[in-house]
Amino acid sequence: MADTASQMAPTTARDMTGPHGPKPRRALSGRNIMIYGTLIVVSIYYLLPLYVMIVTSLKGMPEIRMGNIFAPPMEITFEPWVKAWSEACTGLNCDGLSRGFWNSVRITVPSVIVSIAIASVNGYALANWKFKGADIFFTILIFGAFIPYQVMLYPIVILLREMGLYGSLTGLVIVHSIFGMPILTLLFRNYFTSLPEELFKAARVDGAGFWGIYFQIMLPMSLPIFVVAMILQVTGIWNDFLFGVVYTKPDLYPMTVQLNNIVNSVQGVKEYNVNMAATILTGLVPLIIYFVSGRLFVRGIAAGAVKG
Amino acid sequence: MTITTQSTGQPSVEVRDLVLKFGELTVLKNLNLDVYEGEFLVLLGSSGCGKSTLLNCIAGLLDVSGGQIFIKGNNVTWAEPSERGIGMVFQSYALYPQMTVEGNMSFGLKNQKLPKDEIAQRVARAAEILQIEPLMKRKPSALSGGQRQRVAIGRALVRDVDVFLFDEPLSNLDAKLRADLRVELKQLHQQLENTMIYVTHDQVEAMTLADRIAIMKDGLIQQLASPEEIYNRPANLYVADFIGSPSMNLIKGKLSGDTFDADGFAVSVAGYDFSRQPSSNEVWFGIRPEHVELGEGSGPHFEVTAEVVEPLGSDTLVMTRLGGERFWLRMDGQSRVTSGDKLTIGLPVHAVSLFDGRDETRL
Numbered sequence: 079m080a081d082t083a084s085q086m087a088p089t090t091a092r093d094m095t096g097p098h099g100p101k102p103r104r105a106l107s108g109r110n111i112m113i114y115g116t117l118i119v120v121s122i123y124y125l126l127p128l129y130v131m132i133v134t135s136l137k138g139m140p141e142i143r144m145g146n147i148f149a150p151p152m153e154i155t156f157e158p159w160v161k162a163w164s165e166a167c168t169g170l171n172c173d174g175l176s177r178g179f180w181n182s183v184r185i186t187v188p189s190v191i192v193s194i195a196i197a198s199v200n201g202y203a204l205a206n207w208k209f210k211g212a213d214i215f216f217t218i219l220i221f222g223a224f225i226p227y228q229v230m231l232y233p234i235v236i237l238l239r240e241m242g243l244y245g246s247l248t249g250l251v252i253v254h255s256i257f258g259m260p261i262l263t264l265l266f267r268n269y270f271t272s273l274p275e276e277l278f279k280a281a282r283v284d285g286a287g288f289w290g291i292y293f294q295i296m297l298p299m300s301l302p303i304f305v306v307a308m309i310l311q312v313t314g315i316w317n318d319f320l321f322g323v324v325y326t327k328p329d330l331y332p333m334t335v336q337l338n339n340i341v342n343s344v345q346g347v348k349e350y351n352v353n354m355a356a357t358i359l360t361g362l363v364p365l366i367i368y369f370v371s372g373r374l375f376v377r378g379i380a381a382g383a384v385k386g
Numbered sequence: 387m388t389i390t391t392q393s394t395g396q397p398s399v400e401v402r403d404l405v406l407k408f409g410e411l412t413v414l415k416n417l418n419l420d421v422y423e424g425e426f427l428v429l430l431g432s433s434g435c436g437k438s439t440l441l442n443c444i445a446g447l448l449d450v451s452g453g454q455i456f457i458k459g460n461n462v463t464w465a466e467p468s469e470r471g472i473g474m475v476f477q478s479y480a481l482y483p484q485m486t487v488e489g490n491m492s493f494g495l496k497n498q499k500l501p502k503d504e505i506a507q508r509v510a511r512a513a514e515i516l517q518i519e520p521l522m523k524r525k526p527s528a529l530s531g532g533q534r535q536r537v538a539i540g541r542a543l544v545r546d547v548d549v550f551l552f553d554e555p556l557s558n559l560d561a562k563l564r565a566d567l568r569v570e571l572k573q574l575h576q577q578l579e580n581t582m583i584y585v586t587h588d589q590v591e592a593m594t595l596a597d598r599i600a601i602m603k604d605g606l607i608q609q610l611a612s613p614e615e616i617y618n619r620p621a622n623l624y625v626a627d628f629i630g631s632p633s634m635n636l637i638k639g640k641l642s643g644d645t646f647d648a649d650g651f652a653v654s655v656a657g658y659d660f661s662r663q664p665s666s667n668e669v670w671f672g673i674r675p676e677h678v679e680l681g682e683g684s685g686p687h688f689e690v691t692a693e694v695v696e697p698l699g700s701d702t703l704v705m706t707r708l709g710g711e712r713f714w715l716r717m718d719g720q721s722r723v724t725s726g727d728k729l730t731i732g733l734p735v736h737a738v739s740l741f742d743g744r745d746e747t748r749l
Contacts, residue, residue: 276480276553279447284494284541285468294493298484 088299125248135159135354142350158351162359166352168339171328175356179338182316182363184247189254190311191310194304196260201266202292206278216267223260231324245327253325254315269303270296305374315363333360396423398458398581399549405452406439406605413439414605416453420586421549421583426575429585430592431602432628437585438553440602442585443549444583445474458548468497470549473542477554479534481526485696488522494545512543515574532563552584556591556748568594589629593617601625619739623746626672626739632716634672637709638743641669646740651709653686656737660749668743675714679735680729687732692725704729 104111130147135158137151164174171177203209204216235244243249273296281291322332331339337360341353350380368375406414413436421427429437440458442448444455446467454463462470465603481490488509492517496506506561516536535555542550546651555571556564572595575582586592592599593613601624602608609621620626626634639648641664644656648671681687690706690713697719704723715731717723740749 274478274480276476276478277482278440279445279467280449280474280476280480280538280541281482281493283445283467283472283474284545285497286493287468290497295482 084292131354131358135291135351135358137351139347139349140202141350144154158349159355159359161349162340162352162356166340166356168328168331168336168343175333175336175340175359178331178333180334181247181330181336185250185254185322186312188317189251189258189315190308192251193255193258193262193311194307196255197262197307198266198300198304199292200259202270202296203230203288204263204267205270205273206275206291206296207288216263219260219360223264227257227320231320236326240248244325245330247326247330250321250325250330250332253321254318257321258311262311265307265310266300266303269300273299302374304373309367309371309375312367316363345376397421397456398423398425399583400456401440401453402456403453404440404443404450404455406436406443406448407451412605414443415572417605417607419600419607419610421581424579424581426572426582426584426595426597426613428592428596428599429583429602430524430586430587430589430599435602435648436605437587437602439605441551441553441583441585444470444549445472448499468494471547472549472551473545473547474551474553475535475538475542475555477524477557479531479538479544479558481534481537481541483526486523486525487518487529487540490526490537491541491544496542498545508544508546508703509540512540515543515577515609516540532561532567535559535567535645536728539571543578548581550580550582552582552586554586555584557586557588564591573597580628589631593629601628603628619748621748623670623672623741626741630674632675632703632714634674634739635678635708635711635713636741637671637711637713639669639671639709640667641665648711651688653688653733655735655738657738657742658738658749660740662749664740664742664749665744666742669749670741670743670746672715672739672741673733673737676701676716677734679734680715680717682730687730690729690731692723692727692729695723695725706731 133150134142134147136154136156138153138155138157141152162175163179165172165178199220204212238244238249238253241249243252256314277295278291281295286294316332317334318332319334319338322335326332326335337356340356397420399419401417401419404414404417404419405412414540417436417440419440426556429440431437433625439448443450444457446462446469450463454461457470457472467474481491485493491509491512492505495508500508509522510519510547516539516542518533518536521529521533521537526537529537535558538555552571556567559567568591575595583592584595594614598610598612599616601608603624609616609625611619616625616629620629620634623636627636637648637651639646639651641647641655644654646653646655646669653671658707679687688708690703690708692706694705696703696705697710700719702719702721702723704717706713706715706729715729723729741747742749
């Protein structure tokens with residue numbers, strides 16, 4: 079034993095002093111140059127239009143007419159932003175995008191809340207309370223996700239007209255809530271299926287009912303999936319153009335429709351700086367949503383999609 | 387002795403002709419079971435035998451396809467789980483992750499709308515019994531496996547129920563902790579004297595905890611008896627083979643008169659306590675490795691050769707061959723046997739089990 083120990087000792091000592099692991103690679107290897115080069119080119123490809131938009135929106139019209147779209151502004155002005163928000167004209171209205179913004183808020187907030195509230199209960203019922211015909215119900219619901227929207231456009235016009243909701247925000251909110259249902263229900267069902275079944279059983283033994291289990295057990299465990307659903311719905315509904323233009327009237331157009339009307343207006347000079355500012359303003363809401371909840375989004379997507 | 391007191395006791399849980407189907411598959415087939423007041427009944431079987439399904443039916447977590455369930459004389463076949471007077475402990479503990487230990491234990495009581503001081507009192511009492519008082523403000527994620535399972539038991543305990551249902555509660559724990567909690571569960575049962583139904587696939591848990599064991603296979607109870615009875619007088623070939631490690635030595639052969647005869651091995655079974663006549667002369671001869679006598683004992687004896695020796699410390703298992711079949715012996719851990727050694731063994735008739743060759747039930 080003693081012999082072995084003395085033989086071992088030098089080896090151990092040497093191992094402890096020096097660096098471990100394989101030889102590190104050089105930072106500027108051909109491989110790295112390839113990888114980072116590609117990444118940088120792709121980043122520029124994506125970031126350049128954004129750069130042009132921001133820069134242009136901060137220039138005055140005389141500077142834009144000089145034609146250097148990549149040049150930074152010589153004189154920074156926020157006037158185009160103010161104009162885009164509160165003065166730009168669409169048709170007879172000259173109160174800028176602000177009207178569209180508030181319309182979009184009034185469409186998005188209730189649509190998101192209603193669709194998520196209903197879809198989460200749907201998903202919960204489908205995952206945990208296997209009622210008779212649940213599978214058929216689910217299949218029909220999922221089938222709805224594959225029908226192109228255009229097919230249903232006109233029938234819904236008739237439906238809304240018959241209900242007296244055509245041209246109103248309420249009608250549009252209902253349409254958005256219904257169209258969000260298949261994908262959201264699938265999302266929630268898969269998430270709730272991935273939660274341990276014994277938890278649900280324990281709550282039943284503990285005397286909690288359908289709503290008790292939903293609110294006290296399931297909801298507190300489901301923040302990530304609610305964030306995912308919220309992001310999907312907010313961006314989807316905020317960016318919607320088709321339903322907005324079909325089911326509302328000019329006074330109630332959402333921001334996207336109004337943006338189009340500002341940018342594509344044929345009268346007068348094309349005010350590129352105002353157009354750029356208006357576009358950025360319109361895209362700001364989904365952008366902020368992504369930045370604030372991106373991390374939760376990834377977690378929730380992973381939890382909901384992999385299992386079930 | 388315990389058996390007699392229980393069989394005269396009040397049935398606490400009665401299962402009558404229970405049928406459960408999942409689509410085309412029949413999981414439980416006209417199953418009948420009486421569990422007596424204060425009894426610790428273990429449902430034992432390999433996976434897929436329907437033991438957990440039966441427990442879930444008793445708990446009301448599965449809708450039965452036929453038959454009835456009574457708890458304390460009340461027909462609860464279609465009652466909600468919470469109305470049945472049961473508490474349940476799950477394999478995965480199933481603690482509500484967002485609630486503290488206290489919240490977990492009081493959740494059921496809050497659903498019953500009990501007054502606050504009563505809830506606090508019951509939770510405190512359960513915490514004391516299970517010695518989890520220092521953990522009350524913690525979340526389940528901050529507990530070890532053993533602590534979590536204690537909390538899960540506590541959650542059933544506070545509800546002051548007639549029947550406790552355990553669904554493999556110790557399976558997720560490591561071996562040492564499992565043995566500790568097993569002892570605690572037994573003490574808890576002695577203290578509370580509640581009816582307990584316990585599902586497990588671990589025969590050591592079953593033998594040590596149970597007043598009676600129900601061995602299940604293919605949705606039917608194969609034998610329902612005390613651990614001693616099941617060990618000594620298995621009702622059929624399946625039970626004989628399932629219980630014991632290594633399992634009972636089983637040799638198929640012919641019975642003519644008092645002599646069992648199989649492939650170059652004949653033994654007299656004179657004095658065997660037949661419960662009925664075999665349906666043919668085909669029978670199974672069974673004896674447990676630990677019941678084989680070494681040396682020339684009182685009964686008939688044979689010479690065998692040790693083929694494989696497995697020293698376990700406390701005992702030594704020796705594989706030999708008898709009647710053309712593998713034949714295991716359990717010897718003292720201190721005995722020095724090596725493979726190739728000749729051994730003389732005796733097969734005492736009182737330790738032998740005979741099974742019918744056709745329907746495989748005990749003779």
